[in-house]
Amino acid sequence: MSRTEPDLLYSEEEEALRAAVRDLLTDHCDPAGVIARAESDTPHDRALWKSLAEAMGLAGLLVPEELGGQGASHREVAVVLEELGRSVAPVPYLASAVVATEALLECGDRELLGRLASGRTVGVLAVGLHLAPGDALPAVRLEDGRLHGEVTGVADAAAADVLLVPAQDGGLYAVEADAVTVTPQTSLDLTRPLATVTLTGAEGRRLGDTEPAVRRALRSAAGLLTSEQLGLADWALTETVRYLKERKQFNRPVGGFQALKHRLAQLWLEVVSLRAAARAAADALTTGEDTDLTVAVAQSYAGPVAVHAAEEALQLHGGIGMTWEHPVHLCLKRAKADSIAHGTSGAHRAAVAGLVDLQAP
Structure with a gap:
């Protein structure tokens, strides 16, 4: 049987979803507000979660319509996570709408799925964020x-x-x-x-x-986390290019200097490749074709790219990039944390080697 080629392009519906989520985040998740909330005792933005989960129905994207959800696919969830990554939004979307929901879908618990799909209940799988698909689970x-x-x-x-x-x-x-x-x-x-x-x-x-439910949940988490990392990297690149066009030295834009052009060009290539990997992972989770391998490949690449993009953004913003007031530090911290979430890039490379029977020299 021949394998269907993955569709890496965004559909019109996915682009419309992106626009709606971005508009909401622009209005209700500004960088200054996220920074202020991060310093407080209540880092989660309950009002934003209510708007995303209840008003827009995004908490139930993966839940079938007959159980109170939207009956969408992992591709739509990936688009939402891209936008949440761009804003470093302090909401438990990955934990509840992806990880906990996938575990419940495997278990077939209709009552809890309906609660999570409504957005009025937040579910969390009680495992460490560092665990990768296939890792041994601590159990109580x-x-x-x-x-x-x-x-x-x-x-x-x-x-x-x-x-x-x-x-x-x-x-x-x-x-x-x-x-x-x-x-x-x-x-x-x-x-x-x-x-x-x-x-x-x-x-x-x-x-x-536990085993099939957690395996499914962590595989989806690892695959869709790449879309969040893509959003982080894309924001870092876009903001850095914008700043370097405005910042001037010797009466010319800093972005016109050849050394910086080369760094930005290299970063652009990495982000474009990350987009392909993230879209492939979302499509594989949707279709069920070569899912384990595609997710492992995407995660082995995503972490280093997101961290590199955030580091370049911080350095190329100069002095202002080092300040607490500029949001680039939020991006860098999330990228660093994501790089060890649901398995490091090294762990996923090892998984790729095992899946394709590539023996170490």
Whole structure:
């Protein structure tokens, strides 16, 4: 059977979705507001989440219509994540609308899926943000029907209404957030805070088997994270080009100097290649063709490119780029954090080698 060629172009519907999300973020997620929120005790923007998830229905893109969702595909979710990445939006979209939703789709839990699709409930899979698809999972103990244990490095746990907790009996359990203790951890990216989740005799409802649910969730997370990284890199490149056109030295735009042109040209090539990789990953998740390999290839490339783009943006903005007031530091911190989220580029390169049976020399 011949393989269908992936469609890397954006459809008219996807471009319309992008425009709507960008307009909302332009109005309600300005850099100054994100910086101020990152310094506060409430980094998550609940009002923005309500607009995205409830008003626009974006929390339920992956959920079938008969369960209260939009019945869309991973391609539409990828477009949303590109825009959220451009704004470094402090909302738990990846955690709830992708990771937790994918785990619930595998388990087939209609009640929780409907709650998450509505946007009124935020779900978080209680595993460390660093875990890649296929990694061994830490699991809490199940004693006398109650859950005991601790999970560290859980992203957006502070925003969760319900947590999906893997247990040692091989089951995945739904636990209400008020039944656990969430302790904030110091994290580089303050817009996606990490926390330790502690369970001391918490009651949970068994949803299904852990292994297939978490494998599906983390694979989708890794694949769609590349779209967020694409949004970060594209914003960094665009803003840097704009600044270098305006900034003048010796009575000419700084961007006219050949050395800077070469750096920008190299960065442009990397971002264009990242767009192809991210679109391929989203398409593979949608079609189910060569998904593991395509996701691993995309993630092995995305992290270094996003970090490089953010570093170049900071350096080429000169002195202003080093200030707290300029949003480039938000981009750099998110890019750095994303580079180890759901597997490092090295881990994904190792996965690629295993998938294509490429032995080390």
